[in-house]
Amino acid sequence: MLPNFKRSSAKTELIVCGLDSVLVSELAEETVDPGTIEIRNHVGIRDESVASLMCLLEKEGNSGGLAGGLYVDHLTCALTLRLLSLGNKIDDAKKVTNKLPDHILRRVVDRMEADLSNTLDLKTLAVESGYSRNHFLRMFRAATGYTPHRYLLQLRVKRAQALMKNKSMRLIDVALACGFSSHAHLSHAFRQLVGATPSEYRRNILMVLGQRTGK
Secondary structure (H helix, E strand, O other): OOOOOOOOOOOOOOOOOOOOHHHHHHHHHOOOOOOOOOOOOOOOOOOHHHHHHHHHHHHHHHOOOOOOHHHHHHHHHHHHHHHHHHHHOOOHHHOOOOOOOHHHHHHHHHHHHHOOOOOOOHHHHHHHHOOOHHHHHHHHHHHHOOOHHHHHHHHHHHHHHHHOOOOOOOHHHHHHHOOOOOHHHHHHHHHHHOOOOHHHHHHHHHHHHHHHHOO
16 A cells, blocks of 8 residues: 655745845945955855845835835845854944934934935935944934934925925925825825824814914
C-alpha cells in the first residue's frame, strides 16, 4: 500500500528593491566606525525591521508617492542603515543620540516653512543642519520627537488650516500651496493628523468664524 501524501501549496510574495550604491557608501561613511562596512549578501534572512521597511516602501510606491519624497528618503535611509548594521553588527549604544541644538533646529524648521510648497529631501535638510543624514535624522528626532517627514507634514497641515479660513480659496489650491501633490494627498494627511476631512474641517471652522462675527 502506498502512503497518502498531501501536497500543500501557498502563495509567496516577493518584494525586490535596489539601493543606490552612492547612498549606501555615504551612509556607511557616516557611521561611527565605517572601516570596511558594506551590505553583505544574506540568504534566508529574517528581520522584522527590514520586512516592515520594505512593506512601507512598497505601499508608498503603489500609492504613487502619496506621502512625498522626504518620507521615502527616511524609509530608504532606515532600510540601508538596518542592512548595514546586520552585516557589521554596529553597536546601537554608540549611535548619536544628542539633540539637535536649538539654533540649528530653528534654522531647519525655518527652511521647512519657507519651502512648504516645494519638494524637500532629506539631504537638503541635513546640509542645512550641517550634519550627515544619519546624524541629522537621529538628532532631529531626539529634539522634536518626530521624524523630519512627520514634522514637515504637521507644518503643512497647520498652513492648510490657516488658508482654509479663506472660503473663496479652493481646496485644491490650498493643497498645492502647502506642498501637497493633490486634494487626495491633503485629505489623507488631514484624516491622519486632524481626524477629519478638509471639507469637514473647513465647514466647522467657517461656522465658528461666522458665529464670532455674527454673520
